[in-house]
Amino acid sequence: MALPPKILIVGGGVFGLSTALSLSKRHPDSQITLIESAPTIPNPHGSSVDTSRIVRADYASSAYSKLAASAIQKWRSTSWGAEGRYTQTGLLLVYPGNSASAKKYAEKSYANVRAIEGDNVVYLPTKKDVLGVVPPYGETLDVAGGYVNWGSGWSDAGASVKFVKELLDKEKKVVFKHGEVKRVLFDPSSSKKRATGVEMVDGETVNADLVILATGAWTPRLVDLRGKALATGQAIAYIKISDAEQRELENLPTILNFATGIFIIPPRDNLLKIARHAYGYRNPITVPVPGSQSGETMQVSLPETGVPVPLEGEEAFRVALRQLLPRFVDRPFAGTRICWYTDTPDGDFIVSYHPEYEGLFLATGGSGHAYKFFPVLGDKVVDALEGTLEPELRALWEWTEATPTSASEDIFDGDGSRSGERNSILKDELAKTKKAGRGSVL
Numbered sequence: 001m002a003l004p005p006k007i008l009i010v011g012g013g014v015f016g017l018s019t020a021l022s023l024s025k026r027h028p029d030s031q032i033t034l035i036e037s038a039p040t041i042p043n044p045h046g047s048s049v050d051t052s053r054i055v056r057a058d059y060a061s062s063a064y065s066k067l068a069a070s071a072i073q074k075w076r077s078t079s080w081g082a083e084g085r086y087t088q089t090g091l092l093l094v095y096p097g098n099s100a101s102a103k104k105y106a107e108k109s110y111a112n113v114r115a116i117e118g119d120n121v122v123y124l125p126t127k128k129d130v131l132g133v134v135p136p137y138g139e140t141l142d143v144a145g146g147y148v149n150w151g152s153g154w155s156d157a158g159a160s161v162k163f164v165k166e167l168l169d170k171e172k173k174v175v176f177k178h179g180e181v182k183r184v185l186f187d188p189s190s191s192k193k194r195a196t197g198v199e200m201v202d203g204e205t206v207n208a209d210l211v212i213l214a215t216g217a218w219t220p221r222l223v224d225l226r227g228k229a230l231a232t233g234q235a236i237a238y239i240k241i242s243d244a245e246q247r248e249l250e251n252l253p254t255i256l257n258f259a260t261g262i263f264i265i266p267p268r269d270n271l272l273k274i275a276r277h278a279y280g281y282r283n284p285i286t287v288p289v290p291g292s293q294s295g296e297t298m299q300v301s302l303p304e305t306g307v308p309v310p311l312e313g314e315e316a317f318r319v320a321l322r323q324l325l326p327r328f329v330d331r332p333f334a335g336t337r338i339c340w341y342t343d344t345p346d347g348d349f350i351v352s353y354h355p356e357y358e359g360l361f362l363a364t365g366g367s368g369h370a371y372k373f374f375p376v377l378g379d380k381v382v383d384a385l386e387g388t389l390e391p392e393l394r395a396l397w398e399w400t401e402a403t404p405t406s407a408s409e410d411i412f413d414g415d416g417s418r419s420g421e422r423n424s425i426l427k428d429e430l431a432k433t434k435k436a437g438r439g440s441v442l
């Protein structure tokens, strides 16, 4: 399908940048503009930017396993993964004795990656086998078994976003614009409302034939996504370690426990990261319903940036460290951060034209696992724009319902890999933290 000449992408994270890169190659005559509200790309508050992100084909879903395998090929053997942007030290996926769902996810994932990586994937039926793979982890490790996939790794997420931005700057085919989009503009006279561009917060309008929203966890402010997507805050903490500790830990696999959601990625530059892949914190805010003429409002969960991890999250990390790496249990955190997932009901992305508005396309819904696809994601987004996306992915990513199904109180189950408290409100947790006399948890 031919694409219209003037294309506007909003958002400079992995969805927006990879789309810009693929569009600039496949549609070199299009006029492409990318608007980002942060003053810099990489945006330190964006979901795509961090010290590290896991790169794994270890999924219970074979569609994501296959797609991740194609991305991993690029991380491994092209400039995507060069200069330290990709490090392949493996992924150790473990489950405790008391979580049937975590064990089930691990077993499905094992079967999927074993088919792709063969002998790179080793089943570890007992705790002793697990400890054999990560000797520096303590006897306190609370696991019943798992497997290790030596074909997985991790990527320096800030460096990779910078790499793609620099590629685009060099190509000069995409115009970058700094500013916050307030709303999408529509031509009300067309029978199916047609997007005509965006209005910026300062009142400026930017016209386009096609508007692609790659606005991550902020998207529910621009499109009514009730029942479709919401922002959930996930906890991350960093621990400063010595040179000797760095050498001891840097070549270990990432450890991921789907029962607790806790994962530890091998350190770089004397910084060890511990994080939690969970239901997360919600941050309900009342905002106008996008496109409403009558002043209608809705409550949606949106990101709150620059806040520390609440006491509850810090304590969960301490419990996990006691089990995993007890020597760090009392070491102060060098920093903490809430990073925002754009969660969807099943953990599937939204890569689709909006069913109600012509010329409006969404590339979002990363659900805490989109980063690894950076090298291949843009091509899939452009396939979807052109109407040629393979049916298996289209079935997962296409927006099929025109009407939102329910209110913002949704707590999505995701892909079965989530754990923890299901109904946690960030403001309440921060208030509890303050009450406990901890203005900051650092």
Ligand SMILES: Cc1cc2nc3c(=O)[nH]c(=O)nc-3n(C[C@H](O)[C@H](O)[C@H](O)COP(=O)(O)OP(=O)(O)OC[C@H]3O[C@@H](n4cnc5c(N)ncnc54)[C@H](O)[C@@H]3O)c2cc1C
Binding pocket: 010, 011, 012, 013, 014, 015, 016, 035, 036, 037, 038, 043, 045, 046, 047, 048, 049, 052, 053, 054, 055, 179, 180, 181, 182, 214, 215, 216, 217, 218, 219, 234, 235, 236, 275, 339, 340, 341, 342, 363, 364, 365, 366, 367, 368, 369, 370, 371, 372, 373
């Ligand atoms: C804690 C954490 C850990 C994760 N771990 C992994 C992992 O190990 N492996 C993995 O594969 N994935 C992981 N992910 C998921 C992955 O990082 C995300 O799915 C992906 O980065 C989402 O990219 P995005 O482009 O949708 O969002 P973002 O990177 O947030 O980009 C959206 C951009 O849009 C901009 N924007 C928003 N609204 C507007 C507006 N109105 N006007 C202009 N600009 C706007 C924002 O400023 C932002 O820069 C993790 C995510 C988090 C938060």
